[in-house]
Amino acid sequence: MTTNTPHLDPSRTALLLMDFQSAIIASLPDTDQPLSRAQASLSWARSHDVQVVYVRVAFTAEDFAAVPAQNKSFAPLAQSGFLVDGSPEAALHESFDVQERDITVRKIRISAFASATDLRTTLRERGIDTLVLAGLSTSGVVLTTLRQAADDDFRLYVLKDATGDPDPEVHRVLTEKVFPHQAYVIDTDELGTLTKTA
Template identity: 75%
Template sequence: MTSTVPHLDPTRTALLLMDFQPAVLAAVSDPEGALSQAHAALSWARSNDVQVVHVRVAFTPEDFAAIPTLNKAFAPVAENGYLSDGSPEAALHESFEVLERDISVRKTRISAFAGSTDVRGPLREQGVDTLVLAGLSTGGVVLTTLRQAADDDFRLYVLKDATSDPDPEVHRVLTEKVFPHQAHVIETAELPTLTKTA
């Protein structure tokens, strides 16, 4: 119920659009739906002067070399040179326009906070204490970023319909049973009704 969800102060809020890349979109159960809602969230952010953060996973040759063989998730990625920085599969989806004031983050692990660019510093400098999360996949970057951001004392909102997972049941369990313990789980259409106006 939106009546129990705190209002958003645009001056203290950032929208994180995470891993909307061709390779990741191809793996989830509802890529078009999540992509459409991510664009709706982006339109909301642009209209309310909310800081936008684009997050993507991509690796340089040095990054690949630094991945240990014991890393179950990323050792095969390194071995195959997958998601190489500059490759089509690692690019941000072509439908997103990145503006000069946007923050762009390239990461080398699952969390949006695990990368060569520290996103927390710039956000804290701007007084941002609230994050709105949209991304792929629900059980990957959204889960991992939510856990870390909660430990960093950010107020969190998850856009249920702007996330997706290869397994719809994983998406359901996380958004209905797990995320609500640390975040407000909402639909993208609720953003305007929750936005605090000056």
């Protein structure tokens, strides 16, 4: 366990499972570990009544039409029509069981907060001030969401083994050198020992 890592209060915590979609999973050199560890984190959340938030990127025709040509990341995506809402590649991985209490967010940019749903307000209304992040990719949704959430004063944990990146060296640098400045970087197995019990 990371030295001085504070315990988690399940009633004030949300687990964000971000961009676990078939097209994104396929871009990773090692798909088994982050997916299996994300599933383990979901089991932890279920057993401790932690709020689960599923985040996925998907576009409607209107979303594609609104992407400006100067957007280097998303203009090519809009032209190709990739990750259209309702397509198999835009769906959450079939191993995740979405339940009624879960929050599901469809986003149209990299960050989990770049969605039609005001995720930030929804979390605050539920008394959540702590986020546990797992997602694909480390240099995409995890990095961008972490930065925004840190600026919004959330306490942050990143599950190092439940994140992944097409470039393993980028993943290493972010989780070892960049993220620790704003988040506690832990392994999924540490969630149990960090969870505050009544």
